[in-house]
Amino acid sequence: MYNRNIKNIYQENQILMASPKQLIVLLYDGCIKKLKLAEFALAEKKFEEVNANLIKAQNIVQELKNTLNHAEGGDVAQNLDELYNYILSGMIQANVSKDAMLIRKYRAMIEDLREAWIQI
Numbered sequence: 001m002y003n004r005n006i007k008n009i010y011q012e013n014q015i016l017m018a019s020p021k022q023l024i025v026l027l028y029d030g031c032i033k034k035l036k037l038a039e040f041a042l043a044e045k046k047f048e049e050v051n052a053n054l055i056k057a058q059n060i061v062q063e064l065k066n067t068l069n070h071a072e073g074g075d076v077a078q079n080l081d082e083l084y085n086y087i088l089s090g091m092i093q094a095n096v097s098k099d100a101m102l103i104r105k106y107r108a109m110i111e112d113l114r115e116a117w118i119q120i
Contacts, residue, residue: 021120024067028114031060035107042100054095054103061088061110083113 034057041049065084068077087106094102 021117024064024117025114027060027064027067028110028117031057031064031110032107032114034060035103035110039100039103039107042098042103047098050098051095054091057106058088058091061091083109 034053038050038053038057041047041053061084065081065088068081068084070077070081073080087109090102090106093099094106
């Protein structure tokens with residue numbers, strides 16, 4: 001329990017000290033983590049955990065959508081918005097069908113977005 005508290009404090013400090021760019025990377029990291037946890041849970045047929053982790057991943061993607069600045073972002077923001085909608089729809093489908101290949105597909109997309117964001 002003590003180690004969990006230290007980890008939580010570290011994570012909170014990391015978020016508080018992060019730049020806007022770093023916050024986006026942290027969101028991507030969180031989404032990737034939840035998708036991996038969903039994959040592991042699916043392999044063990046722990047369907048409630050699959051559902052919970054996919055919903056958390058969807059919530060993170062929704063938060064990424066909420067950060068888009070359409071006024072200043074122009075076509076890039078619009079394209080990201082459409083991509084996030086596609087990913088959200090796919091995650092819902094993956095959750096309903098409990099399809100590991102779909103989970104991996106959307107995790108790979110998020111990983112690619114994360115890498116692209118780091119390059120900016």
